[in-house]
Amino acid sequence: MESEREIVDLQPGNPTARRTQPINLNHYATKKSVAESMLDVALFMSNATRLKAVLEQGPSSHYYTTLITLISISLVLQVVIGILLVIIARLNLTQVEHQWRLNQLNNAATALVFVTVVINVFITAFGAHKTGFQAARASRNPL
Template sequence: MLDAALLLSNAARLQALLERGPTAPYYVALTVLLSLSLLLQVAIGVLLVVIARLNLNEVEKQWRLNRLNNAATALVCIAVVLNVFITAFGAHKTGLPAARTSQNPL
């Protein structure tokens, strides 16, 4: 369920970023990071479905399940790091552009 929530959150962030357009700060970086995160999350979901379908009780499949489990763990770690960078760059849907301070003191 957490993967689904993160997937929806990243999709909403990407939509907000695309609505703001190329004038948004860090537009290209955030677009790339959000797209990579979404693709990675879909890959993790598919990998978890494959792992769930294999029978752990069959000894000859245990080595394959171990490798798939390790791959899923590594992909989840990469997804977490990507989402930390996404949050750091600040792709949030605020509704209104941030207020700018004037350079003119009057």
């Protein structure tokens, strides 16, 4: 026995109308890709800030080379992910000939996001912030 549930149309200006058409999967996928891109931009900005902090600390800091390498790899991966997401957003999911390619691109983007997250865990673990003497000196003399 089916339960009757009201499915609300999400079209602007018609908040209580019943849905007469199925969801537009292409529109849904595009919004999903845009949301992922915004998160990618936020992580990109965070890594740029971390890179600046490591460069300000200089080569004498612990893990300098490791952090520069990890942050650089993360930034490159984020650019590649961003390009993949733009391609995914531009292809039409409702066209059958694009579906296999979109699935492969989505799988690649997901794998790269996972690798980027793992790299950023290591970046956080190695620490890219001012500590000890440098932090005390910076707080007394911000210039």
